[in-house]
Amino acid sequence: xxxxxxxxxxxxxxxxxxxxxRLTLLAKAIGETRPIYTDEAAARAAGYRSIVAPPxxxxxxxxxxxxxxxxLTDVGIPITDVLHGEQSYTFHDVMCAGDRVRxxxxxxxxxxxxxxxxxxxxxxxxxxxxxxGALVAVGRQVMIWRHR
Amino acid sequence: xxxxxxxxxxxxxxxxxxxxPPLTRATLALYAGGSGxxxxxxxxxxxxxxxxxRDVFMHGMLGVAxxxxxxxxxxxxxxxxxxxxxxxxxTYPGEQLTAAGVVSAIAxxxxxxxxxxxxxxxxxxxxxxxxxxxxQAR
Numbered sequence: 001x002x003x004x005x006x007x008x009x010x011x012x013x014x015x016x017x018x019x020x021x022r023l024t025l026l027a028k029a030i031g032e033t034r035p036i037y038t039d040e041a042a043a044r045a046a047g048y049r050s051i052v053a054p055p056x057x058x059x060x061x062x063x064x065x066x067x068x069x070x071x072l073t074d075v076g077i078p079i080t081d082v083l084h085g086e087q088s089y090t091f092h093d094v095m096c097a098g099d100r101v102r103x104x105x106x107x108x109x110x111x112x113x114x115x116x117x118x119x120x121x122x123x124x125x126x127x128x129x130x131x132x133g134a135l136v137a138v139g140r141q142v143m144i145w146r147h148r
Numbered sequence: 149x150x151x152x153x154x155x156x157x158x159x160x161x162x163x164x165x166x167x168x169p170p171l172t173r174a175t176l177a178l179y180a181g182g183s184g185x186x187x188x189x190x191x192x193x194x195x196x197x198x199x200x201x202r203d204v205f206m207h208g209m210l211g212v213a214x215x216x217x218x219x220x221x222x223x224x225x226x227x228x229x230x231x232x233x234x235x236x237x238x239t240y241p242g243e244q245l246t247a248a249g250v251v252s253a254i255a256x257x258x259x260x261x262x263x264x265x266x267x268x269x270x271x272x273x274x275x276x277x278x279x280x281x282x283x284q285a286r
Contacts, residue, residue, distance in 0.1 A: 026182035029175065030213040031168070034221075055225055056213045063184025079187060080199040084208035088232035088277075094225060148200055 002076045002110050002119050002145065010106040011071060015130050016064045020097040023051045026060065043096070050097035058089055058127050058137040061103050075107060075121050077145045085120060085142040092135040100130040108140070119145040157260060163249035166218035170244045171206055179210045206239040211266045211275045218247040219262070223281050233264065233277030244269045249279075258283035 020040065027037040035042030036052045043051050067074065072082055095101060109122035121143050127136040173191075180191045185207055188195040196204045212233055219228055239245065245266055253261040259282050266275040 022182070025178070029178040029182035030210065030217065031175075032213075032217055052225070054213060054220070055216050055228055055231070056209055059209050059212075060183040060185070063186070069185070069187050080189070080195075082187070082189070083238075084235050086232070086234045087209065087212060088230065090230040091225075091228055 001112075001116065002121060004110050006075050006107050006121075007110055008107060009075070010104065011065065011067060011074075013102050013104045014065055015100055015102050016061055018053060018057075018095055018097050018099045018101065020051050023053055023057070023097055026054065026057060030054065030056075040097070048094070048096050049099070053095040053097070053099075055089065055091055055137075057095060058091075058125075058139055059087065059141075061101065061127060062105060062125060062141075065103070065105070071105065071123075072143060075110075077119075077121065077143060081146050081148060083144040083146050085144040086140070087142070088140045090138045092137060093129070095127075095136055101136060102128050102130045117147050119147070121145075157251055157254060159251050159254060161251045163218060163222050163251075163262070165249075166214060166221065166247040168214060168245045168247070171239060171241050173204060173241050175210075176204055176206065176241070179207055183207065183209065185209070201238070203240050208235040208275070211235070211239065211245070214245065214247045215249075215264050215266055215275065215277075215279075218249055218264075219279060219281065222249075227281050227283070229259070229280045229282050231264075231277065231279040233275050235275055237272055237274050239268065239274050245274065252278065 024038050036046050040051050105125045108124045112119045123141045125139045176190050180186055190204055190207050193204050247266050249262045249264050252263045259280055262279045264277045267273050
């Protein structure tokens with residue numbers, strides 16, 4: 001059983017400088033070929049600071065945490081038995097290559113279904129511009145421990 | 149209003165779908181690199197099988213990226229205010245996915261609610277959810 005006492009746990013915030021190469025690789029991976037996502041000159045011509053990060057990049061930033069996927073084991077979910085249950089985002093701004101952002105994550109809920117066969121941990125995360133503190137995105141993520 | 153396609157919308161209208169090629173292990177490997185999600189369930193068949201899956205399977209967020217591509221080929225991404233999804237089934241290599249959206253409500257301020265689904269060729273729902281698109285960029 002996941003310990004309910006982890007509700008409220010926070011990981012130290014971390015900062016990420018968004019690299020062009022990361023975004024062009026991500027664009028390739030998701031099949032995104034439009035030039036604002038792949039070409040700096042085209043992005044600037046369209047009025048952006050640089051290559052545009054697709055909205056779901058907000059989730060990818062979590063992988064840059066110093067703990068990596070270790071946040072799952074930190075809350076007691078074995079990496080072999082994890083499933084992504086739900087995800088939501090509210091977007092407040094667009095991120096571009098060269099931006100520096102600050103990322104937070106905390107546990108907001110723990111619950112179970114099917115007599116404990118499935119346990120759920122809900123996380124909330126925020127992405128803000130590191131310099132101004134302006135909000136970029138707020139996410140809610142539910143991860144499932146599928147007991148075998 | 150911006151003259152973009154939401155201006156003359158009706159509830160029930162469908163967005164142009166995004167029809168994807170069959171999922172490959174190469175795509176999963178690329179997505180692991182691009183996203184930074186290196187959880188081996190998605191890229192190491194031996195690990196996935198030992199964990200009780202029949203093979204590696206798609207990162208859920210790759211499916212969300214496909215849904216967002218469908219939305220942002222319709223309106224610029226500045227107009228996507230929020231998205232929420234539930235992952236309802238695992239997607240394995242070889243499955244062919246289609247991202248679809250339909251207008252479910254239009255608010256007085258012009259905000260458009262979309263119902264979203266990502267399904268395989270057999271019609272099995274992999275991801276279901278919704279999104280809100282606003283008439284003006286932020």
